[in-house]
Amino acid sequence: MKRCILLFCNFFGPGSIAMACTVCERRQPELLRGISHGAGPESRWDLWIVAVVAAVVAVSLFFSVKWILRPGETSADHIKRSIFK
Template sequence: MKRLFLTISLLLLVVWAFACPVCERNQPKVLSGITHGAGPESRWDYVIVWATVAIVLCTLFFSVKWLVRPGERSGRHIKRFILNNE
């Protein structure tokens, strides 16, 4: 119940994070209404952001993949030593 309340609270806070009218007017059309502050200064800003998005998505994919199916089959793997240590 506590997690649900926290999640709902955080989602409602996101609404207040949208751009104000001045920032919305100054942003490029793609980012209008999403971000505050100065917009991207050059095309390199978009390249940097998309490269970061690609890295994060790859990291997320492999994290979930290796959490679901770790793939350690060896009997001498360190986890076997720790789990079976009596």
């Protein structure tokens, strides 16, 4: 249990966040300032593309978890009945 907590803190703790350098920070738009390196988005289309992809990922994650937890098949001859005996 202690190892799991340390692993969790290592991945999601405050030390895992990479801060941007001053040059990269000046080149980023206000939304991303201080949290990312490199060149910022070239146009507004870049932000829209990222937003659409994030929405698709969120929806697919929601339905994946929903159908894993409650698949909804109730028939006795469904293939899951032969696998999960």
